Amino acid sequence: MSPFLSSFLLPFCLFSFFSSSFSSKPSHKVYIVYLGEHTGSYAAEEIQENHHGLLFSVKNSEEEARRSILYSYKNSINGFAALLSDEEAEILSAREEVISAYPSEAKWAPHTTRSWEFLTDYEGLNQRGFGFLENDWQPSKANHGKDVIVGMLDSGIWPESKSFSDEGFDPVPARWRGICETGQSFKASLCNRKIIGARYYIKSYEAYYGSLNTSYSYRSPRDGDGHGTHTSSTVAGRSVSNVSALGGFAYGTVSGGAPLARLAVYKVCWPIPGPNPNIENTCFEADMLAAIDDAIGDGVDVLSISIGSIGDPPTFAKDGIAVGALHAAKREIVVVCSAGNSGPKPATVSNLVPWIITVGASSIDRAFTAEIKLGNNVIVTGQTVTPYQLEGKDYPLIYAGDAAIAGTAANLTGQCLPNSLSPEKVKGKIVLCFRGTGLRAEKGQEVKRAGGAAIILGNAIANGNEVPVDAHVLPGAGVSASDATKILIYINSSSNPTASLGQARTVNGIKPSPSMAQFSSRGPNVLEPNILKPDITAPGLNILAAWSESSSPTKLGNDKRKVKYNIISGTSMSCPHVSATAVLLKSIYPHWSSSAIRSAMMTTATLNNAQGGPLMNGDGTTGGPFDFGSGHVRPIHAADPGLVYEASYQDYLLFMCSSTGVQMDFYYPCPKDPPLPYALNY
Numbered sequence: 001m002s003p004f005l006s007s008f009l010l011p012f013c014l015f016s017f018f019s020s021s022f023s024s025k026p027s028h029k030v031y032i033v034y035l036g037e038h039t040g041s042y043a044a045e046e047i048q049e050n051h052h053g054l055l056f057s058v059k060n061s062e063e064e065a066r067r068s069i070l071y072s073y074k075n076s077i078n079g080f081a082a083l084l085s086d087e088e089a090e091i092l093s094a095r096e097e098v099i100s101a102y103p104s105e106a107k108w109a110p111h112t113t114r115s116w117e118f119l120t121d122y123e124g125l126n127q128r129g130f131g132f133l134e135n136d137w138q139p140s141k142a143n144h145g146k147d148v149i150v151g152m153l154d155s156g157i158w159p160e161s162k163s164f165s166d167e168g169f170d171p172v173p174a175r176w177r178g179i180c181e182t183g184q185s186f187k188a189s190l191c192n193r194k195i196i197g198a199r200y201y202i203k204s205y206e207a208y209y210g211s212l213n214t215s216y217s218y219r220s221p222r223d224g225d226g227h228g229t230h231t232s233s234t235v236a237g238r239s240v241s242n243v244s245a246l247g248g249f250a251y252g253t254v255s256g257g258a259p260l261a262r263l264a265v266y267k268v269c270w271p272i273p274g275p276n277p278n279i280e281n282t283c284f285e286a287d288m289l290a291a292i293d294d295a296i297g298d299g300v301d302v303l304s305i306s307i308g309s310i311g312d313p314p315t316f317a318k319d320g321i322a323v324g325a326l327h328a329a330k331r332e333i334v335v336v337c338s339a340g341n342s343g344p345k346p347a348t349v350s351n352l353v354p355w356i357i358t359v360g361a362s363s364i365d366r367a368f369t370a371e372i373k374l375g376n377n378v379i380v381t382g383q384t385v386t387p388y389q390l391e392g393k394d395y396p397l398i399y400a401g402d403a404a405i406a407g408t409a410a411n412l413t414g415q416c417l418p419n420s421l422s423p424e425k426v427k428g429k430i431v432l433c434f435r436g437t438g439l440r441a442e443k444g445q446e447v448k449r450a451g452g453a454a455i456i457l458g459n460a461i462a463n464g465n466e467v468p469v470d471a472h473v474l475p476g477a478g479v480s481a482s483d484a485t486k487i488l489i490y491i492n493s494s495s496n497p498t499a500s501l502g503q504a505r506t507v508n509g510i511k512p513s514p515s516m517a518q519f520s521s522r523g524p525n526v527l528e529p530n531i532l533k534p535d536i537t538a539p540g541l542n543i544l545a546a547w548s549e550s551s552s553p554t555k556l557g558n559d560k561r562k563v564k565y566n567i568i569s570g571t572s573m574s575c576p577h578v579s580a581t582a583v584l585l586k587s588i589y590p591h592w593s594s595s596a597i598r599s600a601m602m603t604t605a606t607l608n609n610a611q612g613g614p615l616m617n618g619d620g621t622t623g624g625p626f627d628f629g630s631g632h633v634r635p636i637h638a639a640d641p642g643l644v645y646e647a648s649y650q651d652y653l654l655f656m657c658s659s660t661g662v663q664m665d666f667y668y669p670c671p672k673d674p675p676l677p678y679a680l681n682y
Contacts, residue, residue, distance in 0.1 A: 028083040030070060030104040030204045030286050033092055034323055035078040036665050037330075047074040054095075055080070058088040070203040071290040075297030076327040081204060081286035099664060102318040104204045104286035107310045110155065110227045110269055111338035111572040139639035142584035145258025147173050149196070150235055150583055151300035153291050153307060154228030155281055156221045156267035157198065159190040161229060161564065163237035163256070163546040164263065166193035178264055178298030183220025193262075194238070197298060200267035201291050204284035209273055216277050218550075221267045225281055226551040226566060228267065231306050233546035234576035235583065236261040243544070245567045246471045246553050247387030249368050249506050250544045254565060257580025257635070258587075264300050266291035269307065276557045279439065283307050285320030292324030296331060301586050303328055304579035306338045306572035308350035313527060317662040322353040326664065329355040330649040334586065334594045336579040338571035339534040340521030344462060344617065346626060348521040349533045354682050355652050357582070357598050358533050360628055361520040361540025361574040363618075365513040365610065368469050368542070370477045371502035372456060374490050382456065382477030383467040384504045385567055386444075390475045394498040395453050396429040399491050403431065403450075412436075416443035416455070427451035430499050432487055434458045441554035444472035454501055458484025464518050464619030468569040469542050471553040471561075475501055481619075512609045516627045517541045518618035520571055523626035528659050530678040535598070536605050537615075537628040538581075540574030542567050581635040588639055593646060595681075600641040605631030647681045655680045 033054070038047065051072045055065035071081040081104060084092070093101035147170070157164065171193065178197030180188045191198055198221035206212060212219055223229045237256035244251035268287045271277035288307070295303055305321060316322050325335040336357045342348035351358045372380040375394060401414035403425035412420070416433035431452045433443045440457060447455045455476035459467065465480040479487065491497045517540055525533045547566035552559035578601065585597045592600075607628075609615055615623040615632060656662050657670035659677045 028068075028085050030081055030207045030284070031084040031089045031101050032081050032104055032286050032289060032320060033079050033101045034099045035097055036099050037327070037667065038074075038076070038078045039666070044074045047078070048072040051080040054092070055082055058084070058091050070207065071286060073289060073293040075293045076331065077289060077293045077324060081289070083207060097666070099662065100317045102314070104284045104320070106208060106282045106284065108283045108285060108288070108307055109310055110281050110283070111306050111308050111341050111570050111575070139584060139588060139636050142587045142639070143260065145236065145261035145580070145583040145587050147260070147262060148258065148302065148583045148586045149173070149176065149262045149264055149300045150258070150302040150304055150579060151264045151266060151295040151298070152228060152232045152235070153266045153268050153288060153303065153305045154231050155225040155269040156200065156218070156223035156228045157195060157232050157263070157265045158223050158229040158546065158548040158550070159195055160549075161233065161546040162240045163233040163254070164194050165238050169193035172196045173262070175299050176262075178294070181221060184214060184218045184222065186218065186220035186222045195265060196262045197264040199265070199291065199294060201287035202270060204286035205270045205282070208284065212270065213273065213277070217271050221265050223267070223548040224550045225269070225271070225278070226548040226555070227269070227281065227306070227572060228265070229548050230545040230566065230568060231304065231572060231576045232263055232265065234543065234573060235304055235580045236263050237546055243565050245385055245544055245565055246561065246563050247385055249385040249504070250366070250567060251506065254544060257577060258583040261583045264295065264298060266295055278551065278555045278557060289320045289324050292328060296328055296333065300333060302579055302582045303333055303335045304576050305335065306575045308338055308340045313350050313352055316353055316527065316656060316660055317664065319353070321351065322356065325353065325356050326652060329594050329652065332594045334582040334597050336575055336582060338575040341519045341570050343520045343522045344518045344619070346522045347524055347526045349523050349525065350521065352525050352527050352531065352533050354531050354647070354655060354680055355594070357578060357601070358535045358629070359571060359575045359578045360534040360537040361517040361569070361571045362514040362537045362615070362628070362632060363466060363517060363541040364539045365508060365510045366542065367507045367510045368504055369507050370504035372477060372479065372487070373500045373502070374487065375494060375496070375498035376490055378486065378490065380479055380483045380486060382479040382483070383469050384472065384477040385469045386472040386474070386476055386504070388472070388475045389503055390454055390501045392500065394500050397491060397497040397499040398425065398429045398431055399488060400431050400433045416446045418442065418446055421446055421450035421452070423450045428453055430454045430456060430501070432456045432458060432484070432491065434484065435460050435463055440468065440478070441470045441472060441556055444470065444474055444476055445556055445558065448474045456487060456499070458487065462518060464617065466515070466518050466541060466618035469567060471567070473554065473556070473559055477501060477504070512611045512613055512616065514539065514609055514632060515616045515618055516623045517569070519569070520627070523629075528677055531680070531682060532625055532629055534629040536578060536602055536630050536633050538574040538577035538633045540571050541569045543569065543573040545573075578633055581633055581638060584635060585638060595647040596644040599644040599646070600638045601633055602630040603643065603645070604634055604637035604641050606634055607631045645681050651680060
C-alpha cells in the first residue's frame with residue numbers, strides 16, 4: 001500500500017497512479033466549507049453548533065444537518081466537511097461568512113541512511129570557528145532536534161521498528177496536547193516517548209469508497225503500506241546499526257536527520273480499492289484538513305507532508321493543504337511538502353503557496369552497481385538491489401518487443417506490462433524491458449511469470465542516466481537510457497544475442513553528485529509565476545529507511561517478502577530531509593518564525609555539486625531554478641544564514657488578495673490596491 005508515491009495523495013513515492021471506477025456515485029459528496037479563522041475563544045461544542053446551524057440552512061432538518069457533517073474543524077481552522085449536493089454547496093458558498101466551498105476529491109497522493117552522511121560530506125565540514133561538528137550533518141547546537149515535535153501526515157507508522165525506540169528519552173514535553181488513538185492492531189501502549197501521538201482520519205475516504213477493507217489495511221494509525229514509516233524514520237528515526245535493505249544492500253547505520261525529535265503521527269492516506277490495492281494510496285482533503293487542524297491544536301512545531309495533488313493543481317483558496325498550512329504558518333509551524341514526481345516535464349510542481357516549503361528530489365553519492373556483460377564483450381554497468389543472482393554464465397538475451405503476445409499495442413510491446421510476454425519466447429532468457437507505462441517492479445514480475453531468467457530494465461530517454469533501484473522478484477538490473485540503447489542495438493545486430501549479470505554491490509563516492517532526479521516535478525509555478533517553486537532540493541533517489549513489516553519491498557500483491565528497511569525513491573523521500581533540517585533549526589532558534597527558517601535554508605542552499613561543478617539534471621543537462629529552486633539544502637550552513645527574509649501571516653493574506661482576489665480572513669479585508677505578488681518578502 002502507500003502515500004506524488006504514488007502510493008502516493010500521492011504520498012510522493014515513485015509509483016504510477018491509477019483510479020478505480022464505479023458504476024455509480026452518490027448524488028451527495030464531501031465538501032469542505034471554509035470559514036477562515038475562528039472569531040474569539042469558543043468551546044469546541046459551540047463551534048460545532050455554529051457549523052450545524054449553517055448546515056441546517058440548506059438541509060431539511062436539524063437531524064439531517066447533524067448526520068451529514070463529517071468533521072468540524074475547531075482548533076485553528078474554522079470550517080467543516082459535510083455531505084452536500086452541488087446545489088447545497090453552491091448556496092453555502094454564496095453566503096457572506098463562507099470563504100470557499102469545494103469538494104474533497106481523490107486527487108491527492110503520497111510522492112514516493114547514506115543520505116545524511118552524504119550531506120555531511122557535501123557541507124564541507126572543516127570550517128573552524130562556525131560551531132560545526134566534524135563528521136556530523138548537524139549544527140553543534142541542534143542537539144539532534146531534542147524535544148522538537150514533528151507531525152507526519154502520511155500512511156501511518158510501524159511502531160515496533162527500532163527506529164522509533166524511546167530508550168533514553170525524557171518524559172513527553174508538558175506542552176504536548178495530543179492523543180494516542182487506538183484502533184485495529186494499535187494499542188495505546190504503542191505510543192511512547194518517541195511516538196508521542198497518533199491519530200487516523202478516514203471519514204472522507206469512506207464517504208467516497210465505502211467502508212475500508214481491513215484485510216489489506218489497518219483501521220488505525222498503524223502503517224500497512226510502508227510510506228509513512230519510511231518518511232517518519234527519515235525525519236526523526238533513531239540511530240540503528242547493522243541495518244540494510246533486502247539482500248544486504250546499503251549495510252551500515254541508519255538514522256533520521258533529527259533522531260531526538262518527537263513524532264506525532266496523523267494517518268490520512270489509504271489504499272485505493274482495486275485488483276492490487278497495496279500499490280497505491282490516496283488522501284482526501286477533508287481528512288487532511290482535519291489532521292492539520294488537530295496537529296495545530298496538539299502543539300507540533302513542524303509538519304512534514306509528502307503528499308501532493310494529481311493533475312492540475314487546485315487554486316490556492318480551494319487547496320486543503322494550502323489552507324491548513326496557512327493556519328499553521330500563523331502559529332509559526334513550519335510546513336514542508338513534496339514537489340511531486342511528474343518531472344522532467346515543466347510546470348508540474350505541486351504545493352505552490354509561498355507559506356509552504358516545497359522540496360524537489362536529487363541523488364546522493366551511492367550506487368548499487370552490477371555489471372552486464374554482452375555477448376560482444378561490451379560491459380554495461382547497471383544498478384539493482386534484487387537479492388537474486390544468475391549463475392555465472394551467458395544466457396540468451398531478448399528484447400521484450402520481440403516476445404510480445406499477439407494483440408499487444410504496438411507502442412507498449414517493449415514495456416513488459418502484465419500478461420504481455422509470450423512464455424514460449426521468453427523462457428530461460430534475459431529480457432530487455434523499457435520503462436514507461438506501468439510499475440518498474442511489476443515489469444520484473446511479468447518476466448518471471450513468463451519464465452524469464454532475469455530482467456534488464458532500460459530507462460526511457462526522459463529518465464536519462466538516473467536509475468531508481470528495485471528489489472525485483474527475480475535477478476535483474478536497471479540501466480540508463482544510453483546503455484539501454486546500446487543493448488538494444490546489440491540484440492538487433494546479433495543472430496544469437498547473449499548476456500551475463502554480475503553480482504551487485506554497494507558503491508559510495510559516486511561522482512559527480514548530487515544531480516536532480518528526472519522524476520522530480522519542475523517549475524514554473526502555474527498558479528503564481530512570481531513565486532518560484534520548488535523552493536529547494538534534497539536527497540530523494542534510492543533512500544534507505546524503515547518500512548512496514550506488513551508490506552513487501554515492491555508492494556506487489558504476489559510479493560510475500562517482508563523487510564524492516566527498504567530503499568525507495570520520490571520527492572516523498574526528499575521532503576523529510578528538509579523537514580528534519582527545519583527541526584534542527586527550531587531546536588537552535590526556538591523563537592524563529594517559520595518564514596525565517598525557510599529563508600535560512602533557501603539563502604544558504606548551493607547551486608553546485610559536491611565536486612564544485614554546477615548541479616546537473618539526470619539527463620546530463622545543467623539544472624536551473626525551475627529544477628532545484630534555490631539549490632540543494634545544506635543543514636549546517638542554514639544554522640548561520642547571516643540574513644533572513646521575514647514574511648508574516650498578514651503578508652500572506654495580502655499576497656492572496658493580490659494573486660487571487662480572495663480574502664482569506666474576515667479580520668483582514670483586502671485593500672483596494674494590495675502589494676503585487678512579487679513584492680512578497682520571499
